Amino acid sequence: MAGHIQDRWYKAETDRAGKETRVKTPRHGSGMRYRARYIGPDSTEKSKSFADRQKRLAEQWLAQVEADMSRGHYIDPASSRTTFRQYADRWIAAQTTNVASRATTETQLRLHALPYLGSRPLASFRPSHIRTWTRQLEDAGLSSSYRRSIFATVSAVLTAAVDDTLMPRNPCRSSSVTPPKPSGERVAPWTAEQTFSVRAALPERYQAMVDVGAGCGLRQGEIFGLPVDAVGFLTGWLHVGLQIKVVKGRAFFALPKGEKVRDVPLPEQVGRVLARHLTEHPPVSVTLPWSKPDGPPLTRSLVFTGPRGNHVYRSNFNISPWKPALAAAGLIAKPAGNAPLPSAREHGMHALRHFYASVLLDAGENIKALSNYLGHTDPGFTLRVYTHLMPSSEGRTRKAVNKLYEPSGESDDGPETAQAA
Numbered sequence: 145m146a147g148h149i150q151d152r153w154y155k156a157e158t159d160r161a162g163k164e165t166r167v168k169t170p171r172h173g174s175g176m177r178y179r180a181r182y183i184g185p186d187s188t189e190k191s192k193s194f195a196d197r198q199k200r201l202a203e204q205w206l207a208q209v210e211a212d213m214s215r216g217h218y219i220d221p222a223s224s225r226t227t228f229r230q231y232a233d234r235w236i237a238a239q240t241t242n243v244a245s246r247a248t249t250e251t252q253l254r255l256h257a258l259p260y261l262g263s264r265p266l267a268s269f270r271p272s273h274i275r276t277w278t279r280q281l282e283d284a285g286l287s288s289s290y291r292r293s294i295f296a297t298v299s300a301v302l303t304a305a306v307d308d309t310l311m312p313r314n315p316c317r318s319s320s321v322t323p324p325k326p327s328g329e330r331v332a333p334w335t336a337e338q339t340f341s342v343r344a345a346l347p348e349r350y351q352a353m354v355d356v357g358a359g360c361g362l363r364q365g366e367i368f369g370l371p372v373d374a375v376g377f378l379t380g381w382l383h384v385g386l387q388i389k390v391v392k393g394r395a396f397f398a399l400p401k402g403e404k405v406r407d408v409p410l411p412e413q414v415g416r417v418l419a420r421h422l423t424e425h426p427p428v429s430v431t432l433p434w435s436k437p438d439g440p441p442l443t444r445s446l447v448f449t450g451p452r453g454n455h456v457y458r459s460n461f462n463i464s465p466w467k468p469a470l471a472a473a474g475l476i477a478k479p480a481g482n483a484p485l486p487s488a489r490e491h492g493m494h495a496l497r498h499f500y501a502s503v504l505l506d507a508g509e510n511i512k513a514l515s516n517y518l519g520h521t522d523p524g525f526t527l528r529v530y531t532h533l534m535p536s537s538e539g540r541t542r543k544a545v546n547k548l549y550e551p552s553g554e555s556d557d558g559p560e561t562a563q564a565a
Contacts, residue, residue: 147182147209149202178202182209190221219267219309226310228269229262232301242398243436247391252294253301256281261298266311269302271318278324291324299323330532333502334475334495341473347465350456352421353448356382357496358503359414361518364493365389366400368456371444372427375410375418382410384519386444390458394437397444400519408517422447430455466493501526505533 153172158164176193180202184190194202212218232253239246260277277298281291299316306314315321334342343354353367362370365387374383385405389398399405428449434442450456467485470476476488497518504514511534515526 147180147206149199149206150179150181151177151199152179153177153196180206182206184220185213185218186220192221219312221267225265225267226305227262228264228266228301229258231266231305231310232258232262235301235304242403244389244391244398249297252297256284256286256294257298266302266305269311269315271315271320274298274315274318274321278321281324288324288327292326295323331498331501331529333498333533336499338473338475339496339499342469342475345465345469345472349421349425349451350448350461350465352417353493354496355414355417357493358499359411360408361497361500362408363387363401363497363519364458367493368446368448368458368461369397369444370447372422372447373445375415375447377410377415377419380410380412380415381407383407388432388455388458391437394433395455395457396433396435396437396439397442398435402519402521404519404521406516406519418447425449428453462492501530502533505530 152175153169154166155169156164157167177196178194178199179191180194181189181191192205209218236246236250236253239249260280261273264273278295281294295316299314302311302314302316305311339354339358343351346354356362356367356370360382362384366384369386369388371386374385376382384400384407387398387400388395427445427447429443429445430449431441431443432455433439446455448456467476467488470488470491471478471485475491476486479485501514501518511527512523515523518526520526
């Protein structure tokens with residue numbers, strides 16, 4: 145057995161005859177009687193006290209400590225008292241992801257995890273605590289996708305705590321804990337009529353943004369940060385290597401999402417629209433920090449700028465003119481009186497990328513190419529999001545057979561006649 149058990153109520157004394165006897169200590173009858181002591185892996189003494197008549201429990205505890213150390217499952221009692229909040233703060237500070245991702249993670253924990261789990265010591269976590277917390281997130285009305293993201297962040301923190309031997313196991317991975325399920329909602333892309341209605345409702349200086357989003361699949365930040373030299377009017381390609389990100393109200397230039405630089409085909413019609421836009425709204429050189437809010441300055445000549453000659457501010461643009469354009473196109477309801485326009489999360493500028501994907505899939509483009517054009521890291525993700533938009537096998541069958549009859553016009557003579565024709 146690791147360590148030993150001290151009886152605080154009695155001590156051994158040797159009389160003159162050399163006989164050892166037990167005598168009461170000054171602490172006899174008060175306080176915890178037994179103290180189980182052992183030397184931890186860090187070579188420091190650890191202990192735990194037990195009441196009278198609990199010597200067997202003390203022995204069992206020491207035996208468990210010895211077993212945990214031999215299996216590599218030992219948790220330092222002092223370290224295990226670290227709270228989720230304390231460890232999460234250290235975990236965030238040690239992250240090497242980009243500043244925007246860290247800010248998102250910090251916000252998720254601060255708003256939706258720390259109020260529920262922050263004060264709980266890591267060693268005290270049980271699956272029941274996670275089950276209660278996930279139900280509280282659901283009751284708060286958060287979307288399933290957002291709840292899944294929050295759950296994944298908390299699970300990552302607890303996994304790191306397990307790796308640092310602050311807790312024995314991650315309760316988020318318990319078989320009795322069910323992570324938030326996907327909503328099952330399918331992407332419903334806009335129609336061409338809706339897309340061009342939104343375009344027409346925007347101020348003229350912003351209309352070409354719709355063409356770049358719906359015709360090249362760029363994200364909002366990539367559209368706002370599109371430099372003139374990235375548009376290949378002669379080559380027919382558009383280089384996506386820059387975006388404008390915003391963290392805590394501060395804008396800066398950065399690589400595209402996932403640091404995935406890409407080239408996408410520039411359709412002739414979109415190229416003409418951009419050429420006309422640049423003639424009517426000459427590009428402006430904008431200087432912003434690079435890679436992070438306090439990064440070194442970087443200057444780029446941008447295709448799209450605000451009316452004051454600076455970059456387009458995301459928050460201002462989303463409120464006005466984007467929402468009014470959605471209302472004018474009938475995509476969101478117009479409130480009565482002076483009430484603000486309703487939230488339109490599903491009708492953000494990302495809807496232009498969904499439209500782009502639907503057009504390409506309907507034209508027969510393959511998933512791998514679409515994934516590259518959209519800047520997705522995994523074609524499997526693209527497939528999961530857009531598989532329902534792919535032409536069905538029965539649809540392809542009808543088209544293939546109908547094509548055999550096309551040359552014969554109205555004739556009922558069958559495919560043989562069509563082939564002969």
